[in-house]
Amino acid sequence: MASSLEHELSTSRMETVQPGTGFGVLVVEDDEDQLLLTAAQLQKLGFEVSACIDGESAKDILGREKFHAIVCDFGLPGDSGGDILVHVRRHHSDLAFVMLTGHDDVARAVESMRNGADEYLLKPVPPRELATKILDAIEKHELASRAAKKSEFERMVQGMSGMVTSLEVKDRYTLHHSRKVERLAIAIAEQLPDLSDQAKMYIRIGARLHDVGKIATPLTILHKEGPLNDEEWIVIKEHPLHGERITRFLPREVQKIVRFEHERWDGKGYTEGLAEEQIPLGSRLVMIADTYDAICSDRPYRDAMSKDEAVRIIRDGSGTQFDPNLVPVFEKVVNALDHPHE
Numbered sequence: 001m002a003s004s005l006e007h008e009l010s011t012s013r014m015e016t017v018q019p020g021t022g023f024g025v026l027v028v029e030d031d032e033d034q035l036l037l038t039a040a041q042l043q044k045l046g047f048e049v050s051a052c053i054d055g056e057s058a059k060d061i062l063g064r065e066k067f068h069a070i071v072c073d074f075g076l077p078g079d080s081g082g083d084i085l086v087h088v089r090r091h092h093s094d095l096a097f098v099m100l101t102g103h104d105d106v107a108r109a110v111e112s113m114r115n116g117a118d119e120y121l122l123k124p125v126p127p128r129e130l131a132t133k134i135l136d137a138i139e140k141h142e143l144a145s146r147a148a149k150k151s152e153f154e155r156m157v158q159g160m161s162g163m164v165t166s167l168e169v170k171d172r173y174t175l176h177h178s179r180k181v182e183r184l185a186i187a188i189a190e191q192l193p194d195l196s197d198q199a200k201m202y203i204r205i206g207a208r209l210h211d212v213g214k215i216a217t218p219l220t221i222l223h224k225e226g227p228l229n230d231e232e233w234i235v236i237k238e239h240p241l242h243g244e245r246i247t248r249f250l251p252r253e254v255q256k257i258v259r260f261e262h263e264r265w266d267g268k269g270y271t272e273g274l275a276e277e278q279i280p281l282g283s284r285l286v287m288i289a290d291t292y293d294a295i296c297s298d299r300p301y302r303d304a305m306s307k308d309e310a311v312r313i314i315r316d317g318s319g320t321q322f323d324p325n326l327v328p329v330f331e332k333v334v335n336a337l338d339h340p341h342e
């Protein structure tokens, strides 16, 4: 951009009086007067504006700086607005693109829309209308990117959940264990005041994946029928650490539930020896739900115990192994069930 333009733009930026949206916009226009006018108007409406007069500079600036939107004239010397649009869709697909043109040309408009322009506007465009169109286009891109991130997140959770299932089907004693732990942990969480929906979702996923790290534990140890020796215990106790590694692309809250699921309220658990409220709430819930499900399931060395026996054992461990504030909530939830694994 010419230095005189830069000076005028920075002067105009200082004069901005209206509350800004703070969105970064690149304006590309070969008519310098028009460029200055559009840039100044957008700055006054609160955008962070950069400007340039041709396609080559636009590509260069886009490669160096982050923007939310580009406002581009179609008729430029050298690369046209249409060429810039193709470049943007290939290299900066999240960028909102508003095409401006001086000619009412339906064929161009259709081609621009087909190539991914969000808006195609005929000049002159009143500044507030332009601002609205830019904001609409930015919002559209943000919603699309949020949806893409969400589905990526769901795919990852599904993949890890599949790992847990593949582990559980190898062992009749733990079949559906994680699903049952998830169900009970979330049923207790539902009774707690002030837990956001997001926190509950993280607890649900953390409970479901709490033992995912066991896929790194040798099956000879996992399926051993007799008591484990000291070395084998050391290996078993590493599974929350493996779980933390496997869940590293999920939110930190989920990772921490998995990492600290064997911590005890009195600080005598593993892997870190955290105590009381240092332990993430989700891990404290998993500790209760996991123990309950283990007690109520058959084991190689004993039959499943009754719901009442399980509740008694967990009540006995309240304040030592288990969070004493959660145990009464657990009891209330479990007492409402007709069957231990309802």
Ligand SMILES: [Fe+2]
Binding pocket: 210, 211, 239, 261, 262
């Ligand atoms: Fe575990």
